[in-house]
Amino acid sequence: MSSPQAQTLLFASLMPRDVILGWETKRMTPAQRAKYRETYLSKKPDQEALSSRNYRKANKEKVAAYQRAYAASPRGKVIRALTEAKRRARKRNAAGECSLSQWEARKAMWGGECWLKLAGCTKAGTTIDHVIPLSKGGTNWPSNLRPACPSCNGRKFNKRVV
Numbered sequence: 433m434s435s436p437q438a439q440t441l442l443f444a445s446l447m448p449r450d451v452i453l454g455w456e457t458k459r460m461t462p463a464q465r466a467k468y469r470e471t472y473l474s475k476k477p478d479q480e481a482l483s484s485r486n487y488r489k490a491n492k493e494k495v496a497a498y499q500r501a502y503a504a505s506p507r508g509k510v511i512r513a514l515t516e517a518k519r520r521a522r523k524r525n526a527a528g529e530c531s532l533s534q535w536e537a538r539k540a541m542w543g544g545e546c547w548l549k550l551a552g553c554t555k556a557g558t559t560i561d562h563v564i565p566l567s568k569g570g571t572n573w574p575s576n577l578r579p580a581c582p583s584c585n586g587r588k589f590n591k592r593v594v
């Protein structure tokens with residue numbers, strides 16, 4: 433047999449919380465509930481419409497235009513180049529990752545200019561060169577990355593220059 437204390441506890445646990453605590457239960461009258469619906473629920477923002485997935489669905493053109501503008505922006509181009517470098521590194525199982533700020537620091541080291549300066553160099557350090565090519569075991573760590581112009585980067589291809 434359980435003790436009287438245990439029985440009291442069991443009994444208490446079966447009672448509604450507000451009875452145990454002596455709370456007064458307030459229920460809305462139908463009129464109050466109707467007013468609540470009208471004043472609060474009707475003004476609640478429509479979560480369905482606010483969800484980003486539904487927003488994108490309803491504003492396809494607007495979102496596409498925004499994405500095009502972002503991809504064409506200087507920052508968008510840099511992020512695209514970094515993503516591309518990461519993708520190529522992953523394909524080769526090469527180690528290393530480089531954040532946007534790390535890449536910007538690397539670029540600043542070269543004054544934002546192409547480091548190769550081969551014939552036909554445009555000087556603009558817009559592409560990411562892997563100094564030791566990924567195909568030759570180079571990594572994607574910032575230390576292996578330098579800015580190069582598209583012309584030099586294409587010319588260098590998978591050769592080592594240093």
Ligand SMILES: [Zn+2]
Binds near residue numbers: 547583585
């Ligand atoms: Zn160049």
